[in-house]
Amino acid sequence: MTRPVTRSLDPATARLVERFGLFFAQEGLPRIAGRITGYLLLSDEPRSLDDLATALGVSKASVSTDARRLEARGFLRRSSRPGDRRDFYAIAPDGFRTTLQSRIDAIHRFGALLRDAERLPGATRRARDRITEWNAFHRAMAGSMAELLEQWEARAEAPASTRRRA
Amino acid sequence: MTRPVTRSLDPATARLVERFGLFFAQEGLPRIAGRITGYLLLSDEPRSLDDLATALGVSKASVSTDARRLEARGFLRRSSRPGDRRDFYAIAPDGFRTTLQSRIDAIHRFGALLRDAERLPGATRRARDRITEWNAFHRAMAGSMAELLEQWEARAEAPASTRRRA
DNA sequence: CGGTTCGTTCAGTATTGACTGAACGTTTGG
DNA sequence: CCAAACGTTCAGTCAATACTGAACGAACCG
Numbered sequence: 001m002t003r004p005v006t007r008s009l010d011p012a013t014a015r016l017v018e019r020f021g022l023f024f025a026q027e028g029l030p031r032i033a034g035r036i037t038g039y040l041l042l043s044d045e046p047r048s049l050d051d052l053a054t055a056l057g058v059s060k061a062s063v064s065t066d067a068r069r070l071e072a073r074g075f076l077r078r079s080s081r082p083g084d085r086r087d088f089y090a091i092a093p094d095g096f097r098t099t100l101q102s103r104i105d106a107i108h109r110f111g112a113l114l115r116d117a118e119r120l121p122g123a124t125r126r127a128r129d130r131i132t133e134w135n136a137f138h139r140a141m142a143g144s145m146a147e148l149l150e151q152w153e154a155r156a157e158a159p160a161s162t163r164r165r166a
Numbered sequence: 167m168t169r170p171v172t173r174s175l176d177p178a179t180a181r182l183v184e185r186f187g188l189f190f191a192q193e194g195l196p197r198i199a200g201r202i203t204g205y206l207l208l209s210d211e212p213r214s215l216d217d218l219a220t221a222l223g224v225s226k227a228s229v230s231t232d233a234r235r236l237e238a239r240g241f242l243r244r245s246s247r248p249g250d251r252r253d254f255y256a257i258a259p260d261g262f263r264t265t266l267q268s269r270i271d272a273i274h275r276f277g278a279l280l281r282d283a284e285r286l287p288g289a290t291r292r293a294r295d296r297i298t299e300w301n302a303f304h305r306a307m308a309g310s311m312a313e314l315l316e317q318w319e320a321r322a323e324a325p326a327s328t329r330r331r332a
Numbered sequence: 333c334g335g336t337t338c339g340t341t342c343a344g345t346a347t348t349g350a351c352t353g354a355a356c357g358t359t360t361g362g
Numbered sequence: 363c364c365a366a367a368c369g370t371t372c373a374g375t376c377a378a379t380a381c382t383g384a385a386c387g388a389a390c391c392g
Contacts, residue, residue, distance in 0.1 A: 336390080336391080339388085341386075342383105344383090345381085346379100346380085347378105348380090350375105350376085351374105351375085352373105356371075357370085358367100358369085358370100359369105360365100360368090361366085362364085
């Protein structure tokens, strides 16, 4: 059980994991974080740092920092086992929930900026109106995302039989 | 009319514009792009490249590339005036629309990745189910954003009298 | 035709950040 | 105690990119 990953991944998996890395990089996040995410998404059991490092072919230092960063973002969950000193990482069950929440927070921070811009003494009437419209749009967007979040949580709490798929 | 901006901004405006720059930088975009956005958001008339450069205290080269990049993203609109060889930039009226659309596209690209991961031969049942759930969530999110977009366009097309302000 | 005024491009610099190997402190087990 | 196995940290390297000044080409104007 939980056989350690001593060798690299098979080509097909490696290619897919790499695509995760590239996607993350395109979004401005470290590529290794993407690879970790892709690999853990396909892993059933939580993986240790050494597992991740050898499977992905990167240094343990990078895995340590990136995994911890992903954990801080709520994307991964760190677990430990009795009698084992290692840390294990797995995809957090509600990972996207935390991610979406941080996106909503960012929108609100931008909204605060817009609010201050709107109140600037030098702002003309037209500028104020334009900013107000932006603000309304962003508020609507944050609201829409928050609503989706609530619906999803309600769905997650519903019994599996009432959903299309578990 | 359209008096050129030969000197820097007043302190309060400059501070706010700088906050836009910092916000953009935090989101992984060039800081100057944020400053341009903030400044144009407060400007009534479109601004020339030289106006932008002197007002923001940066080189014209930077303003040229960043303004063009923002234009490509649909964030700014470039205009010209008869008898004037200069280009003028202003906030695009439907700027957030294009921005949101590109966000939706990114989600769909990620969805394609998840679909491929789901179909990976080595994937176990549990992994497949986990990925399916992720995919459903992202699809719901893209749908929610697209819906918001439609609603907003409908609102934009409505006569001004039915809205709070034009 | 020059000379001026645009915008863009290009080479170069500086800054940021990803990534690594090695060192470190801690815990476990002999 | 010692040695091995953890995770973290730190100095250093490397690549990407933001930003600049100067050069460039095109359009306009005398």
